[in-house]
Amino acid sequence: MTSRVQLPLAEAQRLRRAYGACAVVTGASDGIGRAVAMRLAEAGFELVLVARRLAVLDALADELAPQMRVRPFVISADLSRPDDVAGVAQQTAHLDVGLLVAAAGFGTSGPFVEGDLAAELDMIDVNCRALAQLTHLFGRRFAARRRGGIVLMSSLVAFQGVPRAANYAATKAFVQSLAEGLAPELRPLGVDVLASAPGPVMSGFGRRARMTIASGQTPDEVAVGTLKMLGRRTTVRPGFLAKALEASLMLLPRSGRAAMLARVMAGMTKTA
Structure with missing residues (x-):
């Protein structure tokens, strides 16, 4: 398996020393979750892959298996x-899991009051409630074993309201605030918590959210x-684009950031 962006060997070794050899990745069927799973497989982790689509998970497990000591364990779950x-x-x-990457999630776009309420509540369930539930369940396990790592997927949009x-x-x-609060709580127990806040990502996310992401x-x-910063920071803005977008917004007041992102979202959702 090859990738244009590889996790350096030294980082792979650091992660295995810090957290052990087994990781759970939710949202592993697509996008960031799939990429994390592939990088962790290359790093020598045993994997538990979680998503709704069993056939897609099985195909990924078959793809990863030849380079791994143990075929990934697949769990089909509606979070x-x-x-x-x-x-x-x-x-x-029964597994000595030491790393949780909670990458499952989805978005919606458009005027809130014109959207489908069931979809909006479903998004809260997946992005917030399920993430908190998983973090609680695995966080307790990691605290008991006195080491572990938790990655929660935040976003550039987490730091202000965003019209549309x-x-x-x-x-x-919610995800960003949870990570910031949990990190100092769990650090004395040997558990690292990281919020990853990327900008726009070229994946299936945009299609489901009805956003046009041109770049x-x-x-x-x-x-x-994200993986390179786990254990080193509480929040990471991974990649040049995320850092550049944050730099362009950081000097604005919160209301100014919201207004700027309102214009961005209007362009990304104009065909929605």
């Missing part, structure tokens, strides 16, 4: 259902940039 989330923890109870993506930005604000970061860039 909008609390029982399915609990099932992920139950099905991995109001609810999505709100879910990412952005690759999932590999986000995956590698």
